[in-house]
Amino acid sequence: MAKIAIILALGTEKAKLNVEGEDKFIGKGISYCVTCDAPLFKDKIVAVVGGSNSAATSALLLAEHAKKVYIIYRKEEIRAEKVLVDRLKEKGVEIITNSIVKKAEGDSVLRRIIIEQKGKENVLRIDGLFIEIGYIPSSSLVQNLGLKMENNFVKVNERMETSIQGIFAAGDITTGSAGLRQIVTACAEGAIAAISASKYLKSK
Ligand SMILES: Cc1cc2nc3c(=O)[nH]c(=O)nc-3n(C[C@H](O)[C@H](O)[C@H](O)COP(=O)(O)OP(=O)(O)OC[C@H]3O[C@@H](n4cnc5c(N)ncnc54)[C@H](O)[C@@H]3O)c2cc1C
Incomplete structure (x- = not known):
């Protein structure tokens, strides 16, 4: 498959x-x-x-x-x-x-x-x-996937990998970029996630 x-x-x-x-x-x-x-x-x-x-x-x-x-x-x-x-x-x-x-x-x-x-x-x-009264919890879509979360954000590593293989995350929804939620960090995380996803798809 x-x-x-x-x-x-x-x-x-x-x-x-x-x-x-x-x-x-x-x-x-x-x-x-x-x-x-x-x-x-x-x-x-x-x-x-x-x-x-x-x-x-x-x-x-x-x-x-x-x-x-x-x-x-x-x-x-x-x-x-x-x-x-x-x-x-x-x-x-x-x-x-x-x-x-x-x-x-x-x-x-x-x-x-x-x-x-x-x-x-x-x-x-x-x-x-x-x-500054918090974030609305991530959508039910994310919660239903069973991803590891941290304070309602999707936990990612530096390659934007989540706790489930093949699922990556980027932007405000993640724990990345030391919690700085800005356009520049969202774009950077998006680029990293795209490269990681591409490598994942090419891997055996
Ligand atoms: C009022 C305000 C002002 C800001 N001003 C600045 C600023 O001046 N400079 C700056 O750098 N940052 C600013 N930010 C922060 C910046 O907007 C965010 O960091 C950035 O937009 C995050 O990008 P993102 O792609 O992670 O999320 P978003 O830009 O929020 O994009 C997420 C998209 O996913 C869509 N979506 C959500 N759930 C689903 C679903 N189930 N199915 C399909 N689509 C879905 C949403 O509709 C949305 O279009 C501001 C934020 C706010 C709230």
């Missing part, structure tokens, strides 16, 4: 808050990609929603550009590693806990968010809102 190779390049989707005003201000103050958009908020006031290591590293990157950075987290304490939490303190990032973003408001761009803290609604004036 002829050999087949499959390259999975399904990407991932960032989880959304699903609150009023979110869709309206995407690209107009609301972003899901700190690496891409942080420099656009030089000397501005921004907030990151989330409490994980991703939220903390995002806030630290933003602190290099913005004049004020908040983290808004729904629980009592953020769950990022202590070393990151210490750095957040050093950089003056303000952590607002027990709070949920209820609404995004503005005119042509985002101007403020309404947050609920212990049953009370407060207004926070910000220019940018970065949503």
Whole structure:
């Protein structure tokens, strides 16, 4: 029987808050990609929603550009590693806990968010809102294949091979490129996966 190779390049989707005003201000103050958009908020006031290591590293990157950075987290304490939490303190990032973003408001761009803290609604004036509440788990297609996963990403080695022979993966869906999910890394992984798949097909 002829050999087949499959390259999975399904990407991932960032989880959304699903609150009023979110869709309206995407690209107009609301972003899901700190690496891409942080420099656009030089000397501005921004907030990151989330409490994980991703939220903390995002806030630290933003602190290099913005004049004020908040983290808004729904629980009592953020769950990022202590070393990151210490750095957040050093950089003056303000952590607002027990709070949920209820609404995004503005005119042509985002101007403020309404947050609920212990049953009370407060207004926070910000220019940018970065949503770092995780990725929507990989599609059912990937899960049904029984591939080895790591935090919902397809585990790959440096040749973009997955845990199943003949199946390769590239781009945002993988654990590759040290977790940097950008166009340049997706393209590079795609090229490596293609070469690996070609070698696999030619092998005996
Ligand atoms: C808002 C935003 C802004 C960004 N800005 C930048 C930027 O400025 N610079 C930068 O370098 N990176 C940026 N990124 C990151 C960049 O978009 C990704 O790293 C890159 O697109 C990943 O490529 P990919 O091929 O892995 O996935 P994707 O580009 O997500 O492509 C995956 C494709 O697979 C399709 N698909 C999914 N499931 C199935 C299925 N079951 N069957 C068939 N098709 C399926 C999807 O519809 C999609 O077309 C940004 C990301 C976001 C969310």
